[in-house]
Amino acid sequence: MLSTAAPPVDRRRASAWARFLMSLLHRHPARIALLRQAVELNMDETVESVRQQYPSLRGKDDPESFEEYIANSRGRLQDGVLALLLTRIVDSEKVGNALLAMTWAVGAAQRTRFRFLTSDRPLMTSNGLGHRESLLVLPISPQSYFIAARRTETIETFRLNKPDDVIAGVNHAICLQAEEFVIGHDEAQKRFVDNRLGGSPLHPVVRDSRGSIFWENPHKFDPWIP
Template sequence: MLQINAAELVIGAAAGKGEKHHYIPSLYTRAWAGADGRLCEYARPYREVKPQWKHPDATGYVRGLYTVPRNDPTVSEYIERQFFKVTDDQAAPVLQRMRAGEQINWDSQCRSAWSRFVISLMLRNPEYVARMAAEVLGFFDPNNEEAEKRYQEIRRQDDPETYAEHIARSTFHPAGRASALAMQKVIDSPLMGGRLNQMRWAVVTFMNERFPLLTSDRPIIMTNGLMKPTDHLSIPIGPRMLFIATNNEETENMIRSMNPRTLMEQVNDRVASQARRYVYGLGNKQLRFIENRLGRKWPSTPLETSVPA
């Protein structure tokens, strides 16, 4: 049997090559950029956290992260050039209006655009892509006995004798497409999107607190689920603005009634502790705070350690 490196056949296999694929879109992090167009990126390349000034487009990406290997360019770059482009483009005006303090009529179009973007931020990171690809790969692994059995059941007389030989000769591999479709399916899940769309949405604005809100490569703050009355979700949408989704007025009022400084500290604590690689700030004055938290890798959402079935 031909030996094939199956890990090279799924989405994420081309990481490090090709186009920039932003798992933290610059349209989101741009709010933390200063007058010169740069934000402060905090990272821990070794032992110490290092702040660096970067343009939003120069951080929060992995080259080739969503590329589907061994397919024509239209298919291989579909997730980045089409799926996430549409997701980000539709969310951009909604985010802009929230940041401008506009009163938004949350019709179905606006809600769907924003909830899809929020859900995408939970799932488009390199770690989730890798876990999802590994799950899908098990079904299509050319060295897997079950995959061989399925192939023999549908194999035609003029097809290669084994599944591994079939894959080796193919110009594409079904695992790549399947892992790409799995990501789209989860992000567009009616269960997840429907639940988020049914919640109460609001924006909390802060005024003159000393330290602004941070964000990171895990910007979503979420309770262990969204079904219970007190469950909620939040995401910083700017240095002094926090989007919140709650299941009832009491929970929303509870959050709004918190001391602004305490609320901001709690948000910053979670956002920094959840980060895997990057924390972002308006400036470099929160270095000590971030040093004590970056690297804890707290789960951001229940999806953090799960993969699609």
């Protein structure tokens, strides 16, 4: 994508990229903690659910039977069930098809004052993938980003905005939804990060029950203020 300035077009690579995006929605510290809690609270039901799905979830190094898998866990059953559950969620056909049905693009913000940040929760998302304003934005380099949207107009809005404003808006989201750390190309945005990381009095954060933050107005970017 960086060399061609375009998203993957062949089905195999597009599916792999969609799966990677789905993994970013779930494999961050807060989401993993919630899934682990759910496994512990509903262990009997979870085990039975995974048992039914085991043939499709089994990795190449896993035993053929679920019973043997449990026997080999040696006290690590919850970790094993959590790993299988996460795999099942990331491989969701419904979510994957919704992502593949969106319009994809790669954008660049060059000759800007600052560069894109990333974090332990780098995917900027709207509330769901099925409504008119649905979108996902992911920085893929200090100067480039991937975007998926239901409407091409959403993508054009990003392209027509001033590059500095695009970086400001995306970095604002990246910092607010980060849990533990933000990564930058250099330390030029340290104050910007410090005033936003995880939320602050100036920039409060409202998360849903899963710990996620949704961005309902993706075109209204936050200005470069402390």
